[in-house]
Amino acid sequence: MTRGRFGRYGGRHVPEPLEEPLSQLADAYDEIGTSEAFQAAFRDHLREYAGRPTPLYHARNLSDRYDAEFYFKREDLLHGGAHKINNCLGQALLATRAGKERLIAETGAGQHGTATAMVGALFGLETEIYQGKKDAERQQMNVFRMRLMGAEVNEVTRGGAGLADAVDAALEDLVANVENTHYLVGSVVGPDPFPRMVRDFQSVIGEEAREQFRDRTGELPDAAVACVGGGSNAMGLFDAFRDDDAVDLYGAEGGGEGPDSTRHAAPLSAGTDDVIHGMETRVIADDVEVHSVSAGLDYPGVGPEHAMFREEGRVSYEAVTDEAALAAFRELSETEGIIPALESSHAVAKAIQLAEDGDHETILVNLSGRGDKDMETAAEKFDFD
Ligand SMILES: *Cc1c(COP(=O)(O)O)cnc(C)c1O
Numbered sequence: 001m002t003r004g005r006f007g008r009y010g011g012r013h014v015p016e017p018l019e020e021p022l023s024q025l026a027d028a029y030d031e032i033g034t035s036e037a038f039q040a041a042f043r044d045h046l047r048e049y050a051g052r053p054t055p056l057y058h059a060r061n062l063s064d065r066y067d068a069e070f071y072f073k074r075e076d077l078l079h080g081g082a083h084k085i086n087n088c089l090g091q092a093l094l095a096t097r098a099g100k101e102r103l104i105a106e107t108g109a110g111q112h113g114t115a116t117a118m119v120g121a122l123f124g125l126e127t128e129i130y131q132g133k134k135d136a137e138r139q140q141m142n143v144f145r146m147r148l149m150g151a152e153v154n155e156v157t158r159g160g161a162g163l164a165d166a167v168d169a170a171l172e173d174l175v176a177n178v179e180n181t182h183y184l185v186g187s188v189v190g191p192d193p194f195p196r197m198v199r200d201f202q203s204v205i206g207e208e209a210r211e212q213f214r215d216r217t218g219e220l221p222d223a224a225v226a227c228v229g230g231g232s233n234a235m236g237l238f239d240a241f242r243d244d245d246a247v248d249l250y251g252a253e254g255g256g257e258g259p260d261s262t263r264h265a266a267p268l269s270a271g272t273d274d275v276i277h278g279m280e281t282r283v284i285a286d287d288v289e290v291h292s293v294s295a296g297l298d299y300p301g302v303g304p305e306h307a308m309f310r311e312e313g314r315v316s317y318e319a320v321t322d323e324a325a326l327a328a329f330r331e332l333s334e335t336e337g338i339i340p341a342l343e344s345s346h347a348v349a350k351a352i353q354l355a356e357d358g359d360h361e362t363i364l365v366n367l368s369g370r371g372d373k374d375m376e377t378a379a380e381k382f383d384f385d
Contacts, residue, residue, distance in 0.1 A: 004192025007311060009304035012191040014278045018171070021178045026193040028098040033090075033197065038097065042090055046204060049122065050078050050085045056212035056364075061335040068355035071221065072338070072367045073209040075233065082341065082369030083205060083233045084115040088184060090201030092119035095182035102126040102181040104173050106166040108135055109295030110142025111373070112186035117151035119184075127151040130170045132162040163299070167277060187230025188303030191278030195303050202236025205366060210240040213364060222360035225250040226368065227346040228268065228317065229296045231303035233368040238315060248316070248360065251306065252346040254292025255319030263291040267302045268310050268317035276301040282310070293322035293377065294342035296369075320346040326381055328352055329371065341369035342377065 003026070004010050012022055032038050046052040054077050059070040075083040095103060103125045107113030113129040120127030129146055133155040136143050146153050159165040174183045185194045188202075206224075213221055224241055226234035228251040241247045254265030264270060267282040274283040281304040284290055290300045309315040325342060328349035333339045340348055344367050351365045371378070 004196065006195070006305040006308035009280050009307040010192060010195060011280050011304075012278060013275045013280065014191050017175045018191070021174065022191055022193070025098075025182075029094060029193050029197050032097045033094050033200075038093065042093055045089045045093065046086065050089060052078070052204065053208045054078060056209055056216065058216070059336050062332065065335065066352065066355035067358055068360060069362045070351060070355070071213060071362065071364045073205060073237065073364065074367055075205060076338070076340065076344070076367045076370035080115050080118060081372060082111060082115070083202060083236060084112055084186065085118065086204060086236070087186070087198050087201045087232060088115040088119040091182065091184045091197070092123050092125065095125065095184070096123050098182070100125070100180055100182040102128070102177065103184050104128045104130065104170050104181055105184045105186060106130045106163065106170040107186070108132070108163040108166075108298060110135070110139040110146065111296060113151070113153070114142050114145050116184050116186075117146040117149040120151055121149045128173070129153050130156055130166040130173070132160070132166045133157045134161045135163065135166075187232040187299075188235045188305060189230040189277060189279060189281075189299075189301060195279065195305055198232050199235040199239060199305065202232050203239040205233065205236035206238060206240030209237065209364060209366070217362065219362070220244055220247050221362045221364035222246075223248045223250060223351075223354055223362075224364040224366075225252065225347045225351045225354070226366040227252045227297060227343045228302060228306060229254070229265070229299050229343060230301070231306045233366055235303060235305060237366045238309070242314065249309075249314065250350055250354065251315050251317040252320045252350040253317055254294060254297030254346060255321040255324075256291040256293075258321050259319040262287060263289045264319060265290050265292040265297050265299065266319035267300065268306060269319045273307075279304050282307045293325060294346070294374070296341070296343040297346065318350060320349045324349040326378075329374075329378065330382065333371075338367070339371035340367055341371050342374045344368045345371075
């Protein structure tokens with residue numbers, strides 16, 4: 001397969017000034033990123049800074065309620081509370097080795113901006129985060145966290161003052177400062193080399209989980225489930241199982257108010273083919289408002305490799321509604337004392353549905369993050385009186 005293409009998806013659909021810097025980044029990744037010295041340094045940072053390996057947890061209480069055994073890959077226990085740090089460490093390390101002195105990133109709710117600010121501080125890189133002013137106003141705590149770690153937060157007021165406008169502002173910054181700046185993309189999206197590079201940095205999730213599962217049970221799981229926003233935690237899990245035909249793979253998208261409504265975040269199960277943010281992939285149609293109860297799934301596109309997996313039928317992608325995700329969020333909290341991120345709750349909901357359908361005895365779920373950041377949203381939904 002041509003580098004950067006996933007079947008008919010992917011590619012590098014960018015304006016001329018970005019061609020050269022992206023081609024240099026791809027070369028740097030192929031030469032430096034795959035070297036033994038780089039991989040050893042990356043593994044050290046994953047272990048000492050991020051807290052890897054994360055446990056594989058057999059959730060017996062939840063399993064007792066259903067006719068299936070649930071196993072959770074605990075990415076929620078990583079530094080920062082989610083899988084995002086895996087990718088940020090990899091890219092920041094590559095940026096340093098490639099001689100860059102500055103990181104930029106865009107962020108919606110602030111989770112990726114916060115993870116980028118962490119590695120900016122760790123590696124002593126000047127860091128600037130672009131965030132739509134509307135998002136920044138709703139996420140004051142994340143703005144504060146980023147500033148506390150030394151990042152500059154640039155509140156973008158143009159256009160609709162949202163994520164798409166922050167992406168545009170960051171791209172302009174990159175074109176103007178390409179000599180010393182690395183654009184730290186937060187998921188398996190965008191032009192080549194980002195989708196394959198971010199997948200590789202996140203693939204430690206599936207590598208660990210596959211080995212831990214086999215050590216524990218002597219077998220592989222019947223099903224593996226992850227939530228899909230841009231798709232990085234899901235690719236990180238699926239990559240290790242792609243050739244294990246006996247393992248059914250499931251991606252849970254943000255179904256919002258339901259896939260038949262005009263408010264959802266499900267480009268794989270209810271989208272169309274198009275070019276967005278430098279890649280050909282599945283996108284949400286124009287007449288749909290991108291919406292999910294979890295900010296991390298609120299993205300109009302999806303990684304091109306997922307678009308390929310969908311077409312090949314290797315992974316089943318299904319939309320999980322806000323309501324189902326909130327019910328799973330509550331059920332995992334009550335049964336196991338683990339509060340999942342609302343994003344991850346979509347995967348938990350899908351796993352519970354699989355258990356109810358009865359076709360899988362063992363189900364591996366990627367718990368991509370913890371739910372502490374979602375307390376305000378949850379408090380609006382649940383009433384304990
Ligand atoms: C950002 C985020 C996601 C969505 O991003 P992917 O690239 O699809 O993994 C999912 N879960 C959590 C906890 C997140 O913070």
